[in-house]
Amino acid sequence: MVSLSNLALLALSATSATAYKAVAGHYGDYSVVTGFFKQDDPSTNATTFDHHDNLGLYDNLTWPEFQQQVEHLNANAPEGTSYKVIYYAVCFHNVATTYYGKEAWKCYWCQVNGNGTIFWGPDGYLTDTGKEAARNNSQLIRSLIGEGFPLPQSMYVSPLSRCGDTLVLTWGDLLLEPGYIRPIVKEGLREVIGVETPDLRYVFLSLFRNSTYIILERL
Known part of the structure; x- marks a missing residue:
């Protein structure tokens, strides 16, 4: 892909x-x-x-x-x-992988939390570019609705913070806040839990834990 x-x-x-x-x-x-x-x-x-x-x-x-x-x-x-x-949207570990190269990332950088300037673990966050892309896509989707863009009938989200942030920034005022959909957090819907610090489960939805429009499953 x-x-x-x-x-x-x-x-x-x-x-x-x-x-x-x-x-x-x-x-x-x-x-x-x-x-x-x-x-x-x-x-x-x-x-x-x-x-x-x-x-x-x-x-x-x-x-x-x-x-x-x-x-x-x-x-x-x-x-x-x-x-x-x-x-999905751009995260800090995506930037680091591009910057250091896949070999250096796999051999060393994926096992630490950052380089002192940016941090990608644990539970890597969206970059500002990723956040802006999610907001822009929200507006783009809104503009495509008149062309038959199929709005989701159900939503499932990974427990990682970057996925929750992408969900809310993209769909918050379109489907979530109006109450059209209550996304379900699937604890197992995520990358393999291994040595890479961006994939460590940490503080998912820290800003949205009290939201009424998200279903937290098996947390």
């Missing part, structure tokens, strides 16, 4: 041996479903791509058609497989 934007369609399978490992544990493995978003095409130029152009949806698709195709995929999915649309 090309890390160019923050919207993607993933196939979740409990048995896939070649799936993209975005989430582990009993939630299974994920693989990217191509053909819907330009950011999933390896030929897409990361330096010129602008996800603000219809969130990267291919020009030959409309949002109602996208919704119909996702519904068709789920209706005809093999047993144990389902299709989900995910959304």
